[in-house]
């Protein structure tokens with residue numbers, strides 16, 4: 001049985017393709033073209049009421065019954081729980097993963113996402129205000145990540161769903177105008193993660 005994966009070629013979509021590949025799960029990609037507003041299609045809204053990708057349907061969910069999941073963080077936790085991979089069951093280790101997953105979901109995604117938005121704003125005064133505010137916060141977050149990765153291979157004890165989540169956004173560092181040379185520990189982690197065969201497949205698979 002395969003996971004039905006509704007997605008597009010974006011940071012939040014790539015987190016999930018990397019996790020699916022790393023976990024060795026079979027999946028079928030269903031592209032949802034967000035530039036053509038396909039995320040508002042009534043059938044998609046049934047599984048993703050917030051009209052955002054990614055979403056999944058696991059036809060072999062709990063009790064052998066189908067289940068749909070939206071929100072990339074929830075999808076990662078679901079897949080990690082289902083497979084027992086990249087998501088420890090030991091509460092102490094799990095907390096570390098959840099902390100960094102939530103850190104990504106609450107900041108290291110929404111903030112660079114605002115940079116992407118303001119870069120396209122035509123009014124110069126508005127653009128400058130938005131970029132000043134969100135670039136500063138984005139750089140602060142890269143600094144937090146850099147400190148965390150000093151002397152560590154992964155954000156938690158072992159490679160986890162939190163790394164896949166953060167990687168989805170670090171993948172767009174050029175677009176939010178961050179030079180990884182300024183964050184050497186992030187750069188090392190990013191290079192190592194991207195060289196993992198599963199992650200590499202996840203970032204290369206066609207999602208559009």
Ligand SMILES: N[C@@H](CCC(=O)N[C@@H](CS)C(=O)NCC(=O)O)C(=O)O
Nearest residue numbers: 010011012034052053054071072073
């Ligand atoms: N918190 C959501 C955010 C998802 C999200 O923002 N998805 C974007 C693409 S990366 C989207 O579908 N945008 C469509 C829209 O804004 O209508 C998650 O992590 O799943």
